Amino acid sequence: MRALTWMGKNHVEVHTVPDPKILNTRDAIVKISSTAICGSDLHIYDGFIPTMRKGDILGHEFMGEVVETGSAVTTLKVGDRVVVPFPIACGHCGACERGLTSVCENSNPNAGIAETLWGHSPCGIFGYSHLLGGYPGGQAEYARVPFADVGPFKIEDGIPDEQVLFLSDILPTGYMGADMCEITPGDVVAVWGAGPVGQFAIASARMLGAERVIAIDRFAYRLQMAQDKAGATEVINYAEVPVLDTLNELTAGRGPDACIDAVGLESHIDVSPLHAYDRTKQMLFAESDRPHALREAIMACANGGVISVIGVYGGMVDKFPIGSFMNRSLRMRAGQCHVHRYMAPLMQRIRAGDIDPSFVITHRMTLDDAPRGYQMFRDKEDNCEKIVLSP
Amino acid sequence: MENSKGTRRLVEGLGLFSLGLGSAQLVAPGAMNRLVGAHDDAKTRAMQRWLGGLREVALGVGIESHRRPALWLWTRVAGDVMDLSALAAVLATRGGRPDVRRRAAIAMAAVAGVTVADVVAALRLSSISGNGQGRGAINARGWITVNRPVEEVFAYWQNLENLPRFMTHLQSVQSMSDGRSRWRAAGPAGVEIEWEAEISDQRINELIAWHSIGDASVTNRGEVEFSPAPGGRGTEIRVRLSYDTPAGKLGATIAKLFGEAPDQQLRDDLRRFKQVLETGEVVRSEGSPEGTKTRRQLFQRPAQPVST
Numbered sequence: 001m002r003a004l005t006w007m008g009k010n011h012v013e014v015h016t017v018p019d020p021k022i023l024n025t026r027d028a029i030v031k032i033s034s035t036a037i038c039g040s041d042l043h044i045y046d047g048f049i050p051t052m053r054k055g056d057i058l059g060h061e062f063m064g065e066v067v068e069t070g071s072a073v074t075t076l077k078v079g080d081r082v083v084v085p086f087p088i089a090c091g092h093c094g095a096c097e098r099g100l101t102s103v104c105e106n107s108n109p110n111a112g113i114a115e116t117l118w119g120h121s122p123c124g125i126f127g128y129s130h131l132l133g134g135y136p137g138g139q140a141e142y143a144r145v146p147f148a149d150v151g152p153f154k155i156e157d158g159i160p161d162e163q164v165l166f167l168s169d170i171l172p173t174g175y176m177g178a179d180m181c182e183i184t185p186g187d188v189v190a191v192w193g194a195g196p197v198g199q200f201a202i203a204s205a206r207m208l209g210a211e212r213v214i215a216i217d218r219f220a221y222r223l224q225m226a227q228d229k230a231g232a233t234e235v236i237n238y239a240e241v242p243v244l245d246t247l248n249e250l251t252a253g254r255g256p257d258a259c260i261d262a263v264g265l266e267s268h269i270d271v272s273p274l275h276a277y278d279r280t281k282q283m284l285f286a287e288s289d290r291p292h293a294l295r296e297a298i299m300a301c302a303n304g305g306v307i308s309v310i311g312v313y314g315g316m317v318d319k320f321p322i323g324s325f326m327n328r329s330l331r332m333r334a335g336q337c338h339v340h341r342y343m344a345p346l347m348q349r350i351r352a353g354d355i356d357p358s359f360v361i362t363h364r365m366t367l368d369d370a371p372r373g374y375q376m377f378r379d380k381e382d383n384c385e386k387i388v389l390s391p
Numbered sequence: 392m393e394n395s396k397g398t399r400r401l402v403e404g405l406g407l408f409s410l411g412l413g414s415a416q417l418v419a420p421g422a423m424n425r426l427v428g429a430h431d432d433a434k435t436r437a438m439q440r441w442l443g444g445l446r447e448v449a450l451g452v453g454i455e456s457h458r459r460p461a462l463w464l465w466t467r468v469a470g471d472v473m474d475l476s477a478l479a480a481v482l483a484t485r486g487g488r489p490d491v492r493r494r495a496a497i498a499m500a501a502v503a504g505v506t507v508a509d510v511v512a513a514l515r516l517s518s519i520s521g522n523g524q525g526r527g528a529i530n531a532r533g534w535i536t537v538n539r540p541v542e543e544v545f546a547y548w549q550n551l552e553n554l555p556r557f558m559t560h561l562q563s564v565q566s567m568s569d570g571r572s573r574w575r576a577a578g579p580a581g582v583e584i585e586w587e588a589e590i591s592d593q594r595i596n597e598l599i600a601w602h603s604i605g606d607a608s609v610t611n612r613g614e615v616e617f618s619p620a621p622g623g624r625g626t627e628i629r630v631r632l633s634y635d636t637p638a639g640k641l642g643a644t645i646a647k648l649f650g651e652a653p654d655q656q657l658r659d660d661l662r663r664f665k666q667v668l669e670t671g672e673v674v675r676s677e678g679s680p681e682g683t684k685t686r687r688q689l690f691q692r693p694a695q696p697v698s699t
């Protein structure tokens with residue numbers, strides 16, 4: 001089959017690789033109809049995710065048709081149309097039973113590596129390094145889906161791929177970002193990053209009753225989308241105005257009640273000594289993650305407020321404003337999304353017309369064009385927000 | 392005890408020394424060249440930086456990681472010998488300027504001093520790591536929480552024939568009469584090791600202990616404790632294994648079975664045990680098609696479908 005493989009930093013290629021096979025009795029093989037490039041794939045592309053190997057197939061947002069099932073899969077049959085959640089989860093461990101599927105205790109065969117780096121291991125993830133299991137991803141014609149009796153979400157009618165594909169990751173991820181804010185009436189929520197996950201965090205914060213949602217980014221087209229499509233009430237272009245000052249003005253000095261970091265480890269600030277410091281430390285491997293958005297979110301947040309981290313981090317950060325965090329009674333919630341528990345309720349939201357997630361799509365390509373897509377998405381060329389690939 | 396504390400301090404110091412020296416060589420190879428009296432050009436700088444600096448930093452990290460420090464220290468000794476010969480070459484250069492020769496001599500004396508410290512630390516560590524259990528006893532400890540009732544977890548382990556399903560070094564365990572069992576392990580290069588064991592202690596849903604009997608060439612024992620995890624979180628398991636490895640080829644084979652990280656291997660075994668009980672089987676990815684395996688964690692296949 002054809003698949004997009006990681007060949008090194010800033011280098012991906014489409015290659016012919018073996019077709020996937022059933023390895024466990026609870027597996028299914030899915031013929032992929034739609035797949036997407038995620039912002040977190042860019043962290044891999046840019047070389048910030050450790051334990052990648054040349055030839056690894058990328059991609060963790062995909063859907064398609066079941067073409068084969070393992071002997072223990074009784075809930076799916078050949079021909080079923082499914083969206084596959086990006087966290088691989090067994091459904092039976094303590095974490096899965098509590099609904100925390102992204103920290104499934106059984107799905108990462110390389111948990112030993114993760115324990116060395118992080119103390120304990122989270123779940124395995126499709127196409128996201130050997131640290132997270134060494135599973136081939138879904139930017140391919142076919143994928144093996146482990147624990148197929150637990151993960152894949154059946155789509156029974158003819159609703160188009162583009163409206164349900166993002167149930168695999170970015171819609172629930174954005175939604176969980178807002179969910180973790182425990183929004184109460186009157187709350188002001190600020191969202192750092194107006195990429196696809198940020199857009200869905202904004203839309204979700206509105207759905208969950210936030211009074212105002214402020215989007216922060218440096219690309220005008222993304223802020224435009226946040227305002228026109230996702231429902232942001234205000235936007236801040238941090239390349240033009242000082243963020244903290246503006247947030248204080250907008251909230252009359254209180255600060256946002258909840259701050260969502262939808263940026264992660266490669267955050268950016270224009271021409272600043274601190275940015276230069278972080279980039280330098282990152283290059284010297286003295287700091288793995290650049291946490292500018294996170295630092296700013298903490299400083300901005302209202303006393304007693306929530307920091308909700310859905311942007312991806314990988315290792316260590318520097319200059320974490322713990323004093324601000326501790327003395328002002330802030331709370332932090334974080335996590336890779338527990339996609340499984342959000343799929344059904346979000347599907348209802350889609351059917352009810354509360355949200356049409358396809359608004360983030362700006363580009364459609366074939367799988368063969370994916371390398372060009374990665375470069376466009378990274379460089380924000382042609383107002384690129386979200387690329388959907390068809391194998 | 393005092394002695395082992397002193398050794399630890401010495402080892403720590405040598406690790407830090409490696410890190411410091413290595414950093415200096417990496418960052419300022421030219422200055423280091425001049426300091427030791429070596430001719431300073433692009434080639435010697437490259438040697439200073441990569442052969443010297445990178446090596447020292449790697450060793451420093453290795454020693455400070457506290458994993459097999461003796462091995463790292465012996466590697467340091469090898470590095471010292473390399474440095475000494477490089478400095479001897481500087482000293483032997485005909486017509487060298489006196490100040491250059493003086494610097495090289497001082498550097499050589501310093502390296503010789505460090506070499507002594509390295510050898511002492513390595514020797515002391517090598518003698519400590521045997522843990523006093525015969526020649527190179529292999530001890531491993533591991534633990535895991537399994538989200539199943541203690542009765543079920545205990546029953547699964549009590550049937551010793553289940554062990555090879557998740558303990559990769561075991562090929563088979565065959566139950567015999569009166570609590571005895573025959574164990575077979577597969578060593579590297581097709582070597583098979585066999586022994587008989589008996590249950591030495593057993594308390595239902597609490598403990599199973601066993602040890603090898605007769606003239607087992609490999610004396611070994613194991614113990615697993617079971618207890619209910621609080622708040623309905625399943626069962627807590629704590630395992631201790633111990634193998635006395637005899638001298639010679641057999642000992643080496645057994646040592647290889649467990650590789651360099653017996654604790655890690657046991658914990659991987661327990662992870663598979665948990666997978667089998669909670670999900671029904673050992674979980675496989677294309678990068679680790681055999682499931683959790685220490686060696687595979689170091690040498691991953693690409694995350695691509697496995698070809699037949």
